[in-house]
Amino acid sequence: MRVIGFAGWSGAGKTTLIVRLITFFHAQNLNVSTLKHAHHSFDLDQPGKDSYAHRRAGAREVLIASGRRWALLHELEGEPEPCLSAHLERLSPADFVLIEGFKREPHLKLEVHRKANAKPWLYPGDETIAGVVSDAPLENPAQLPHAALDDIPSIAGLVFQFAEPIAKTLQRLHSVC
Numbered sequence: 612m613r614v615i616g617f618a619g620w621s622g623a624g625k626t627t628l629i630v631r632l633i634t635f636f637h638a639q640n641l642n643v644s645t646l647k648h649a650h651h652s653f654d655l656d657q658p659g660k661d662s663y664a665h666r667r668a669g670a671r672e673v674l675i676a677s678g679r680r681w682a683l684l685h686e687l688e689g690e691p692e693p694c695l696s697a698h699l700e701r702l703s704p705a706d707f708v709l710i711e712g713f714k715r716e717p718h719l720k721l722e723v724h725r726k727a728n729a730k731p732w733l734y735p736g737d738e739t740i741a742g743v744v745s746d747a748p749l750e751n752p753a754q755l756p757h758a759a760l761d762d763i764p765s766i767a768g769l770v771f772q773f774a775e776p777i778a779k780t781l782q783r784l785h786s787v788c
Contacts, residue, residue: 612704613774618714618740619723620730624760625711628723628744632770635763636707644705646698648712655682694788696781707774717783719773725760739783741773 617625629645636643656662656675665673666684673684687693695716702708710718714733722733722740726747734740734755742756743749744766749757756772758765 612702612708612777613706614699614708614710614718614777614780615741615770615774616710616713616716616718616720617723617744618712618720618733618737619725620728620733622728623723623725623730625723628760628766629709629711631763632709632767635767641707642705644702644708646695646702646708646710646713648710650712655684694784696784696788699777699781699784707770708777709770717787718780719775719783721766721769721773723760742769744769 617629619625633643633645656666656673662673662675662684666686671686671688675682675684695710695713695718699708710720714720714737717739719739719741720737722737722743722745724730724732724743724745724747726745732743732750734743735750740755742758744758744760746760749755756769758769
């Protein structure tokens with residue numbers, strides 16, 4: 612299992628890019644898992660559903676299972692957010708894990724940058740950014756590999772080049788958590 616992150620400001624196109632990469636890798640018979648960071652409270656289940664009622668009543672964990680999928684909801688109940696390494700360790704084996712967000716964590720990442728956002732680049736100040744995916748030229752082009760936002764084969768090439776084995780990613784993450 613190999614891991615690579617995608618970091619960038621909101622609106623840069625990280626989710627759209629990851630969806631396109633999943634489709635690309637799936638067509639090559641590669642298994643991809645994703646890990647997405649949310650900066651707010653979120654619900655996977657909806658009011659009126661049994662799982663929602665169980666969780667709201669105080670269940671610490673609710674596992675929803677069917678013949679097509681299962682999901683485990685875990686309430687932190689005031690505990691600190693688990694480290695990225697703890698989340699990675701929960702995942703089943705896959706060829707690649709694509710991480711969206713967690714931009715301040717020390718795993719290897721590709722920066723997703725959109726010129727129209729008018730936000731600063733992350734890469735000059737983050738040594739864990741291995742490459743850049745953007746619709747704009749780099750400020751220092753000799754510094755990092757670069758792919759255009761719409762060039763999925765080239766971006767997949769960056770993933771193949773820079774995704775590292777999960778053991779190495781976990782070692783990086785355990786150094787800070």
